[in-house]
Amino acid sequence: MHRSILVVALATVLLAGCSRPATSESGRAAGPAATDLASGTRAVATIAEAFLSPMTPDDNIDSPASWQTPDGKVWLIATAKATDKLVVYDGSTGAHLRDVxxxxxxLGQFDRPNGIAVVDDLLWIVERDNRRVQVLSLPEFRPLAVFGERELRKPYGLWVDKRSDGYTLYVTDSWVDGEDAEGNDILPPLAELDKRVRQYHVSREGDAISAQLAASIGDTSEAGALRVVESIWGDPKNDRLLIAEEDETYANEFKVYTLAGRFTGATFGRDVFKAQAEGVTLRTCGSEGWWITTEQGKGRSVFHLFDRHTLKPVGAFQGNTVANTDGIWSMQQPSARFPQGALYAVHDDQGVVAFDWQDIAGQLSLPLECGA
Incomplete structure (x- = not known):
């Protein structure tokens, strides 16, 4: 999180699409959130959180990622920025399991851990103040490698693309040129924003991890520049890289790049977000799916869904409690507690919550059964 303001309500459209809509407990199709005809904006659905983890204000929790253990349990692993550790929760109940x-x-130590991801049995962590990426092996949390110290200046978020020859890693790098007299960040000029995202090619041989800087990404035009960046996620099937623009003086929106790092000219969300654009992830549904994004309201977070292909709004919801959300994580693997998966979200820098995907799909009339 860089800056935040208060949240209000937003807009949406109904998705046409994948298969049949989800049903409520009564067996009837759950309808979408109501439309405010007077204002032309759609009201935000409210969905109860499946759990709320213990609150630990001293940790300053930032981002979560989940991993399913070989025996079918789910670990929810979150970065604790202030205490320089990882907090491990039970992904079914939210109970605290351990700190790492x-x-x-x-190796195995951290300085301001921020972005986090799990791919295969590898845990990837961005350390802002160590200016590096660290890779650990699960389930032991055994440190394997660190890299990026020579290029990264103030890294925040990451997305990992698994490929046939290894992994491609994208890391956002949101350094500033100091502060003004009022304490506001001074952003670099446009011409110097061509390295806002670093792309690495990563290979693995057993426990040996090697990483090579492959590209530096960032458009320097007024429309495509990445001014304040943290959250990032990709969609290889559509050659898209979505990057949250968090500079509230310019726009709260997502910019759409290609995986090769070219700005496509497309942005979305500016007319929807009333507070800072934050976390982003992709929930797939066969060839269809939804981008899940976060509007980081201090009083209440709002989660907006956009169509995977058209990027048009599909629906929006909030919880009963969750607010001031930084990172989010979509778990699509079924578990005993969440047969259709779950959405995990950070709550107010102090803990994490879970939403059952069946509840989200039911409220927003999204299909549970997906085609190939």
């Missing part, structure tokens, strides 16, 4: 790591620069 300590403050420092050695």
């Amino acid at each position: 790591g300590s403050t420092g620069t050695a």
Whole structure:
């Protein structure tokens, strides 16, 4: 999180599409959130959180990622920025399981861990103040490698694309040129914003991890520039890289790049977000799916869904409690507690919540059964 303002309501459209809509407990199709005909905006649905983890204000929780253990349990792993560690929760109940790591620069230590992702049995963590990416092996949390110190200046978020020859990693790098007299960040000029995202090619041989800088990404035009960046996610099937623009003086929106790092000219969300654009992830549904994004309201977070292909609004919801959300994570694997998966979200820098995907799909009339 860089800055935040208060949240209000937003807009949406109904998705046409994948298969049959989800049904409510009564067996009838659940309808979409109501439309405010007077204002032309759609009201935000309210969905009860499946759980709320214990609150630990001292940790300053930032981002979550989940991993399913070989015996079918779910671990929800979150970064704790202030205490330089990882907090591990039970992904079915939210119960605290353990903490991992300590403050420092050695392997297995952290300094301001921020973005996090799990791919295969690898846990990827961005450390803002160590200016690096660290890779650990699950389930032991065994540190395997660190890289990026020579290029990264103030990294925040990441997305990992698994490929046949290894992994492609994208890391946002949101350094500033100091502060003005009022304490506001001074952003670099447009011409210097061509390295807002770093792309690495990563290979693995057993426990040996090697990473090579492949590209530096960032448009320097007024429309395509990445001024304040943190959250990032990709869609290889549509050659899209979505990057949240968090500079509220310019726009709260998502910019659409190609995976090769070219700005497509497309942006979306500016007419929907009333507070800072934050977390982003992709929930697939066969060849269809939905981008899930976060509007980071101090009083209440709102989660907006956009069509995977058209990027048009599909629906929006909030929880009973969750607010001031930084990172989110979509777990699509079925589990005993969440047969259709779950959406995990950070709550107010202190813990995490879960939403059952069946509840989200039912409220927003999205299909549970998806085609190939």
